Amino acid sequence: MYNLQDLESFVAVAHTGSLTSAANQLGISTATTSHRISKLEGALSLVLFHRNSRNVSLTAEGEVFLERIEQILIDLKQAEIDAGSCSVRGHLRVTVSPWVLNRYLMPRLSEFLGAHSGLTLEFQPIDRYVPLVEERQDCAIRIGQLSDSALVARKICNNERVICASPNLLSKIGQPKTIPDLLSAPWVSLPWQIKVELLNPKKESQMIAIQRPILFRQSDSLTEAAKQGLGLALKSKLAIQQELDEGSLVEVKLNQLAPSQAPIWFVTTSEGKNSPKVKAFRDFVFSVLEKN
Secondary structure, eight states: OOOOHHHHHHHHHHHOHHHHHHHHHHHHHHHHHHHHHHHHHHHTTOOOEEEOOEEEOOOOOHHHHHHHHHHHHHHHHHHHHHHTTTOOOOEHHHHHHHHHHIIIIGGHHHHHHOOOOOEOOOOOESSSOOOTTTTTTTTTESSOOOOOSSEEEEEEEEEEEEEEEOHHHHHHHHHOOOOHHHHHHHBOOTTOOOOEEEEETTTOOOEEEEEOEEEEHHHHHHHHHHTTTTTTTEGGGGGHHHHHHHHHOOOOOOSESSSSSOOOEEEOTTTTTGGGHHHHHHHHHHHHEEEE
């Protein structure tokens, strides 16, 4: 039976018209090339070449075989390239909000890496906006409304923002019932949380500037500060679902936030959208967060 090397030798001889030239091209001896051609002809029960002392030329049967087998070899090489490009391997850099990483992704990371042993991960857990190209990040998980950009974004799930506080704090200051109550209450916040937009009882939009005696640059620290009773906090509901369930934080429902939605997005570059490692991680993120 013939093999791939025999077919490659046949194509080389057909194109060069010489056993010696084909052998030089393939990096093998002329004798080996001649043996491969003879083996192929024997397996096919066909004469593929006319031979003389100086060169070789294809027979009619050889021309038909070359036409068919050359395309097969091209397709086979492309299949090898395509299969290799689909392998999930390399180093993946991800920027993500700390609470998304710690609460949702971390518990299942070992499962993901077990399925992709050729991949390594580097997380940048941070709440600020990170420019992917400038900071050489492959992808990001972002929260809130996105501005127009050249990045490729796909919404993972909806996520409501809520005002929350510890039961101890509310027992001291009372349950806020009006917008002035919110204005006089202590708050803890992220640096960019300067104002909160609310809908008053008449469903009219109203911006309030919150008192911020303590600022935090990390969302998990903000959650802990709210639990400790240091102030009201504006949080993604998914970020504090555990605290709401256990009662260490409660939702302040006096007004409706406007807008109340802070969807979670998977964002990558136009180049990254076709990367096997980015696609694999994106599918993993969706499998974790879509259910919430």
